[in-house]
Amino acid sequence: MEEQVYRFLLTSPGQDPAALGLGDAQLEPAVSRLIGLGLVTVTADKGLVAERPEATLELLVQRRIARIVTDLRDVVTARDRVGALTTEADQAAGLMARIERLYGSDAVTDRILQDWQLEPASEVRAVKSRPRKPIYPRTDRLHTNTLFNLRRGIRYRTLLSSSTLDDPQYLDHVRALHKLGDSHRVTTDAIQEILVYDRTRAYVPLEAGNPLAGALRIQDPGVAATLTDLFDSVWERSTDLELYLLDRxxxxxxxxxxxxxxxxxxxxxxxxxxxxxxxxxxxxxxxxxxxxxxxxxxxxxxxxxxxxx
Missing domain, CATH: 1.10.10.10 (Winged helix-like DNA-binding domain superfamily/Winged helix DNA-binding domain)
Structure with a gap:
């Protein structure tokens, strides 16, 4: 609904969106939502003007990064580093060139594998808050890539939400990876999914709680270093997978x-x-x-x- 109203205002400046034929019960909340997001502004004569797409994209990226900062700040004490990340988000004009939007899980997988070909990492940090789809080693390309990298001696560390371990199939999967060298720890904190390579680049979901929607790939050492520090803070307070399972x-x-x-x-x-x-x-x-x-x-x-x- 918001998209329909936004497109109308963008292509018909100065026109009343009531021309769309929507009832007040649908139109008013949609307009309020667009104004709240900063995608539509109210003029002096109380008309509605849609911001240009390039400006709205920058704004949405800023909001997405700011939300990630808020989620992580709730579970760590590194307030000075969080402040630095917030400053980075506020200066998103310079950061935009280092952000890539990837839509859908297949696009994310393709980009990650391309990264490994062009710029291999020596250390990987991952946060996983929900079980993945069933693992089929012959077809899951990221799983195959992980096994290959573990054999090469690349260090993997993975933080798991305790709720993921209620899925027996996923538990078997992570225990197998844990034994192969992908060190897993478990936390009961509310965590946001991230993937960080070598303190230089990171992947974060486009939509919180929905990794299948896609991801933002952030090629920025400042942001990646901050996410790394936040990861390490939670890691130190978490429990080794086998120790966690021993008493539970x-x-x-x-x-x-x-x-x-x-x-x-x-x-x-x-x-x-x-x-x-x-x-x-x-x-x-x-x-x-x-x-x-x-x-x-x-x-x-x-x-x-x-x-x-």
């Missing part, structure tokens, strides 16, 4: 234990969880290994002692 049952493990306790047969427990009997038994076996239990009775007793029930 995942949501999936709790479901398996509850089903084991509440059902007399494996078949009934598997039906309750909507999985196969074979998969249920594998989950139980994994829990027995993890808790060093020699029997299911010992598994239940140990889990209860640890407060997993």
């Amino acid at each position: 049952a995942t949501a999936n493990e709790r479901k398996v234990l509850d089903a084991l306790r509440d059902h007399e047969t494996d078949a009934a427990a598997a039906r309750h969880l909507n999985i196969s009997v074979r998969t249920f038994r594998r989950h139980v076996a994994d829990l027995m290994v993890r808790l060093n239990a020699k029997s299911r009775f010992q598994l239940a007793a140990t889990a209860k002692e640890m407060g997993w029930f």
